[in-house]
Amino acid sequence: MYARWRAVKCWNSLMRIERVRTSRTISVCSISFASDDVKMFDKILIANRGEIACRVIRTARRLGVRTVAVYSEADKNSMHVAMADEAYCIGPAPSSESYLRQDKIMAIAKTVGAQAIHPGYGFLSENKNFSELCAKEGVEFIGPPASAMEQMGIKRLSKQIMSRSSVPVVPGYFGDDQSDSKLKEEAEKMGYPVMLKADLGGGGKGMRVVHNSKEFDAALNACRSEALKSFGDDSVMVEKCVERPRHVEVQIFGDKYGDAVSLFERDCSVQRRHQKVIEEAPAPGIKHEVKEELWTAAVRAARAVGYVGAGTVEFIMDTDHKFYFMEMNTRLQVEHPITEMITGLDLVEWQLKIAAGGKIPIRQADLRCRGHSFEARIYAENPDKGFSPSPGFLRHLATPTTSETVRIDTGVRQGDEVTPFYDPLIAKLVVWAEDRPTALKKLRSSLLGYQIAGVSTNIKFLERLASHESFRSADVHTGFIPQHHKELFPLPEPLTSFQKMQATLALLTLEAWQPSGSQNSVNDPFSPFGNSNGTRINGVHTRTVKLLADNKSFGVVVSYRGDHSYTFTAEQSKEEVAACGKLASENGRLHLRGFVGNQHVSASVVLLDNALHLFTVDGEYRVEVPRPICNIVDGNKNVGGAWSPHYTTTVNKVLVKNGDVVLKGAVLITVEGMKMETSIHASKDCKIKEVFYKVKDIVPPNTKLIEFDE
Numbered sequence: 001m002y003a004r005w006r007a008v009k010c011w012n013s014l015m016r017i018e019r020v021r022t023s024r025t026i027s028v029c030s031i032s033f034a035s036d037d038v039k040m041f042d043k044i045l046i047a048n049r050g051e052i053a054c055r056v057i058r059t060a061r062r063l064g065v066r067t068v069a070v071y072s073e074a075d076k077n078s079m080h081v082a083m084a085d086e087a088y089c090i091g092p093a094p095s096s097e098s099y100l101r102q103d104k105i106m107a108i109a110k111t112v113g114a115q116a117i118h119p120g121y122g123f124l125s126e127n128k129n130f131s132e133l134c135a136k137e138g139v140e141f142i143g144p145p146a147s148a149m150e151q152m153g154i155k156r157l158s159k160q161i162m163s164r165s166s167v168p169v170v171p172g173y174f175g176d177d178q179s180d181s182k183l184k185e186e187a188e189k190m191g192y193p194v195m196l197k198a199d200l201g202g203g204g205k206g207m208r209v210v211h212n213s214k215e216f217d218a219a220l221n222a223c224r225s226e227a228l229k230s231f232g233d234d235s236v237m238v239e240k241c242v243e244r245p246r247h248v249e250v251q252i253f254g255d256k257y258g259d260a261v262s263l264f265e266r267d268c269s270v271q272r273r274h275q276k277v278i279e280e281a282p283a284p285g286i287k288h289e290v291k292e293e294l295w296t297a298a299v300r301a302a303r304a305v306g307y308v309g310a311g312t313v314e315f316i317m318d319t320d321h322k323f324y325f326m327e328m329n330t331r332l333q334v335e336h337p338i339t340e341m342i343t344g345l346d347l348v349e350w351q352l353k354i355a356a357g358g359k360i361p362i363r364q365a366d367l368r369c370r371g372h373s374f375e376a377r378i379y380a381e382n383p384d385k386g387f388s389p390s391p392g393f394l395r396h397l398a399t400p401t402t403s404e405t406v407r408i409d410t411g412v413r414q415g416d417e418v419t420p421f422y423d424p425l426i427a428k429l430v431v432w433a434e435d436r437p438t439a440l441k442k443l444r445s446s447l448l449g450y451q452i453a454g455v456s457t458n459i460k461f462l463e464r465l466a467s468h469e470s471f472r473s474a475d476v477h478t479g480f481i482p483q484h485h486k487e488l489f490p491l492p493e494p495l496t497s498f499q500k501m502q503a504t505l506a507l508l509t510l511e512a513w514q515p516s517g518s519q520n521s522v523n524d525p526f527s528p529f530g531n532s533n534g535t536r537i538n539g540v541h542t543r544t545v546k547l548l549a550d551n552k553s554f555g556v557v558v559s560y561r562g563d564h565s566y567t568f569t570a571e572q573s574k575e576e577v578a579a580c581g582k583l584a585s586e587n588g589r590l591h592l593r594g595f596v597g598n599q600h601v602s603a604s605v606v607l608l609d610n611a612l613h614l615f616t617v618d619g620e621y622r623v624e625v626p627r628p629i630c631n632i633v634d635g636n637k638n639v640g641g642a643w644s645p646h647y648t649t650t651v652n653k654v655l656v657k658n659g660d661v662v663l664k665g666a667v668l669i670t671v672e673g674m675k676m677e678t679s680i681h682a683s684k685d686c687k688i689k690e691v692f693y694k695v696k697d698i699v700p701p702n703t704k705l706i707e708f709d710e
Contacts, residue, residue: 038358041065041115044142046084047105048120050411051428052332053080056118059348068114070105072098074419079411086112093421094650099123102130109139116140116355118348122423125331126153142355144254144330148305152328155199156237162325165304167297170316170324172239183238184216190240196220198227199235204274206230209241226677229652242324244477246317247271248283250298251339251347254307255354261364262295263339263347269476270465272387277458277481278443278465279335279375281342284436284474290321299364301328310336310351334377334428337409341373341432372439373432376447376462380424383461384489388645389673390456391420396606396613398589400449405432405442418455420648420673420701426457436474440466451589451615453606460619464488495549495621499614501568501596503623504545504556505581506605506614508566509592513583544571547612548624568596642668642680642706644699649673651697656706660688669693669705680705 044060045068046053057067057080069084074093081087088108091098098104100123109117117139119125128149134141143149152158156174163169172194173186187194187210196219198206206227208219224234246269254260267283268276282291298313310332315323336347354360380390397414400406410427418424429446433439444466450459465471468484481488495503541560546553555571565580581594581601592614594601604615610625649671656668666682669691689709693699 038353038356040356041140041352043068043085043112043114044116044118044352045070045105045109045112045114046080046118046120047099047124048118048122049075049078049080049099049422051409051425052120052334052411054083054411055409056120056348057083059346060352063349063352065352068108068112070099070108072421074417074421078416079413088112093419095123095421102127102133106133106137106139110137114139116142116352118142118351119331121331121334126329128153140355142309142351144308144311145306148307149330151305152311152330153200155197155201155327156235158328159237159325161304162301165300167301167304167325168323170239170242170326172237174237178235180217180220183220183236184213187216187238188213190238193241195239195241196223197237197239198223198231198233199237200231200233201227204271206236207274225652229672229677242316242318244319244479245269246283246477247276247314247326248286248294248317248323249312249314249333250294251333251336252298252302252307252311252313253347253350253354253360254302254309254311255360256308256357257359258303258306259360260299260302260307261360261362261367262298263343263345263367264369265291265294266335266338267476268335269478270471270480271478272383272481276335277377278462278471279338280436280439281338281373282369286317286321290323294323295364297323297325301325309354310347335375337407337428337430338373338375341407341430342369342371343367344370371432371434372436373430374439374443374466376429376443376466377458378426378429378450378452378462379458380418380426380455381458382456383458387458389420389424391418391424391648392455393417394426394452395454395608396451398451398587398604398615399427400429400446406446407431426452437472440472448617448619451604451606451613451620453608453611453613461488463619464490492550494552495554495623497570498596498599499621500547500549500554500570500623501556501577501579502601502603502616503547503549503612503614503621504558504568505566505579505594505596505601506592506603507545507547507612507625508558509564509581509583509594510590510605510607510612512564513590546626548626549621553626564594640708641704642682642708644671644680644701644703644705645673645678648701649678649699651693651695651699651705652677654691654693654695656688656691658688658690662686662688671699671705684708 040063043066046056047070053069060067067084069081069087070090071078071081071087072091072093073089075081090101090104117134124130126149128146131141131146131149151161159169159174171190193209193211196208196210201207206223208223210216210219223236228234246267248265248267250265251263252260264281265283266279266281268279270278294315301313302311312329312333314326316326317323332347340347381387382390394412394414394416399408402408407430408427412426431439431442431446433442444463447459447463465488468487470484544555544557546555557569559567561567564582568577568579577597579596581592583590583592590605592601592603592605606613611622612625613620613622651669652672653670656662662682664682664684667679668682669680671678687709689707691706693705
């Protein structure tokens, strides 16, 4: 929560500055608006969910603005619902029946007396029809006017406007003739590789890189399909693909009086599936004069469309630091916190006050950029499986310690569910330091401070990425992850002997652990029958502990020596290793401390079902306690058919019917879940015996979709 703000001296002594501290954010400065002339809203509705809804609520609360949350049935117990002053259900889990229902959202806003609606990002944030509905109903839309959304939302139109405004654009075809033949003809003219982009696209949706003529038709069909599904329009434009491009964007703000400023640039080059992974501000390795040209071009773009509120002008930059307009996001960006870190500003406060009629309170020349900031997006996903989503419950969640330089923006708590219906973002980890190397070191150490169990995450991948030599030297571009695939996706290494014995020690201490204040079943505390540490009166108790790592079994022979001490002998080894250790509860976590041989043991320990997670200073690893044979699932279940992914999906297309004969690799059915479309292919040449699902059906995880005729 935000504490009260106090006046302090800031970088510009002419401005009145205040500071705020939050348990989740660093201190930020509030440059005062002409508050006597601006009447702030009494109540706003937030037409969004997750971390961005929570983020808006925190600033609104500090400003004394009451908040109204809306939620789907899947989000009824979510964090943003708990934080808001009021909350109302708007429908079932699918966003098309809840968060995209303009009529329901507006009805609630009118009923509760909300004077404004903050759309967050995604969902209705760039929907001009919703902005127009707000204007019609007399409810302030906290964002740009519908005209600016329309001009910037249609990519072809935005390119034309930028060209007229002397903002450089990528060479390409932005015409009205949308026939497949015309698009292919233009691609052939400009030469491959080219980029296909949905006209109304964003967030990586409806984008395909085409390397040659043979790929064009399939890529265009996929691009159109994804665009139609995501944006309701399958119009596409063709751009020349810039080699080794950097994605550099500029944060801008405009007010209702024609003023606009830039709040400096961000580098968002490191991406997967055209979606950002780690962002930083300012952009490294770019000369100041080039940055000034970027800022000027961005402000020119904002003024060209009469922009109001927070927006981001995205540029593609080549290896010679020539930049070209890519698109404008007419909303607050996911990565806005890093701009807040380097400027000391609260961008949500600026949004609210500008929407309420305030003027931009500072001149461009008085804005200052200080230090360096990184943001890492922590997702419930499996990078080793193509970054496939990993929905489930956050059964264990512990975060790094937050401070004025380490910030966590999140919308989930331990026990919450990452559902298959929405983006699988868990949190945004944001750090700041005086310079880039120090900030990067802080990012790496903070990532090691995360503990998550219950879902797969990208944390280890982020650690490798942030530690990569090319990333440390700021040699980044949008193809960074594919280029360094081998280093970023190393083959799994077997556990070391020390890790195996550390895991064994953790299991033994879990067996023996007694929470403070608990009692044994034997009342006598001195009775040898009142403990579980393996003590024997007339001898040494010995047992073999069997565990699994990467589906491979290993065993450690354990001899109990009493007083939490043991002797370990690895199977097929005669070397004995002394070990000792105890568990203690620290800040709600079970922490193991002890020794294996001469090596110190320090690890947080979490046991979920049969999986034992150990979180150490070197990262996290897990082992499994073998289940009884009767509980093991048949590993051959996928034989004889096509199966859905390991998360809930909806059927988009069914491309075969009963009796069809198909070849290995043919696409049989496409499904969508976690904001991603997946094609299901035939695993062999076969005949279709039965198709179990039709378009729009909801499919449970790991479910047979199609039966093959053997």
